[in-house]
Amino acid sequence: MLKGQGLLSLWNGVEPARRAEYDLWHTREHVPERLAIPGMLRARRYHRGEGPLPEFLTLYxxxxxxxxxxxxxxxLLETPTAWSRSMRPSFRGFFRVGHRPLLSRGGGVAGALMATTFADLPAAEGRWESAAERILRETAATAIHVLAKDPAVAPVPFAVPPGGGEAHADGGAILVECHDRACLAGIAAALAPALDGPGLALGRAPWTAYDLAYLIDRDELPQVVAPSRPEG
Known part of the structure; x- marks a missing residue:
C-alpha cells in the first residue's frame, strides 16, 4: 500500500548525454532534499520506461x-541548488501530477510496475475495490493503486522543455506492481476486461512498463552521503 493520503508523480526523460549525472543527482541530492520536508514519507524512482509515457517515473x-x-x-521549487538549476533544462517530456489515492491495495514494494494515465477517471470506488481484489488474487500483481488528479496542487513555478502525456493525465492514473517485469503483460491482459467492460478506464493510454531504480524512506535519510557534483 501507498503511505499517507497524498501522492506526487513526476514523469520525465533526460538528455542522453546527462543520463549518468541525472541518476546521481536525483538519487543523492534531489530526492533527499525533498524527503527532508515534514510530511514527505517515501520516495521511489522507476526507470527504463517502455511505452508511451516518459522514461522515468518518480513517486513521493x-x-x-x-x-x-x-x-x-x-x-525548494523556487530557490533550487545550482546543480538542480542546471539539470532542469535537460529534462525531456516532463509533467507532474498531484494525486488523491482512490484505492491502494497490496503489500510490499515490487521490482516492476506498469502505469497508465487517463483524461477521465471515474471515482467508482466500489467497482475499483472489486476489480483490484480479483486481479490481486488471480494474477502475479502485488499491489494496485488507483489515483485521481488533485486539482488543488499548484504547477511548478519554472519552465521546462515541453512534456508528453498531459492529454491523458487530467483524470488520474493506475499503477500496478509485480515482482518481475515479465509478468506485466499477463496482468495487463487480465485487467483489460475489468477496466474497460464496466467503463472504469475510458480513454486510457497504453500501459508503460518500468523497473524500480531506487526507493528510500524518510527515516533512512541520515545514512545518505551527498556526492561531489561531476565536473563539466
Missing part, C-alpha cells in the same frame, strides 16, 4: 497533499 508518498503547498516545499 505524502501524509497529505498539503505538504506541496507548504513553505518548505515551495522554497
Amino acid at each position: 508518498e505524502l501524509e497529505t497533499n498539503a505538504v506541496l503547498a507548504g513553505a518548505p516545499y515551495r522554497a
Whole structure:
C-alpha cells in the first residue's frame, strides 16, 4: 500500500548525454532534499520506461497533499541548488501530477510496475475495490493503486522543455506492481476486461512498463552521503 493520503508523480526523460549525472543527482541530492520536508514519507524512482509515457517515473508518498503547498516545499521549487538549476533544462517530456489515492491495495514494494494515465477517471470506488481484489488474487500483481488528479496542487513555478502525456493525465492514473517485469503483460491482459467492460478506464493510454531504480524512506535519510557534483 501507498503511505499517507497524498501522492506526487513526476514523469520525465533526460538528455542522453546527462543520463549518468541525472541518476546521481536525483538519487543523492534531489530526492533527499525533498524527503527532508515534514510530511514527505517515501520516495521511489522507476526507470527504463517502455511505452508511451516518459522514461522515468518518480513517486513521493505524502501524509497529505498539503505538504506541496507548504513553505518548505515551495522554497525548494523556487530557490533550487545550482546543480538542480542546471539539470532542469535537460529534462525531456516532463509533467507532474498531484494525486488523491482512490484505492491502494497490496503489500510490499515490487521490482516492476506498469502505469497508465487517463483524461477521465471515474471515482467508482466500489467497482475499483472489486476489480483490484480479483486481479490481486488471480494474477502475479502485488499491489494496485488507483489515483485521481488533485486539482488543488499548484504547477511548478519554472519552465521546462515541453512534456508528453498531459492529454491523458487530467483524470488520474493506475499503477500496478509485480515482482518481475515479465509478468506485466499477463496482468495487463487480465485487467483489460475489468477496466474497460464496466467503463472504469475510458480513454486510457497504453500501459508503460518500468523497473524500480531506487526507493528510500524518510527515516533512512541520515545514512545518505551527498556526492561531489561531476565536473563539466
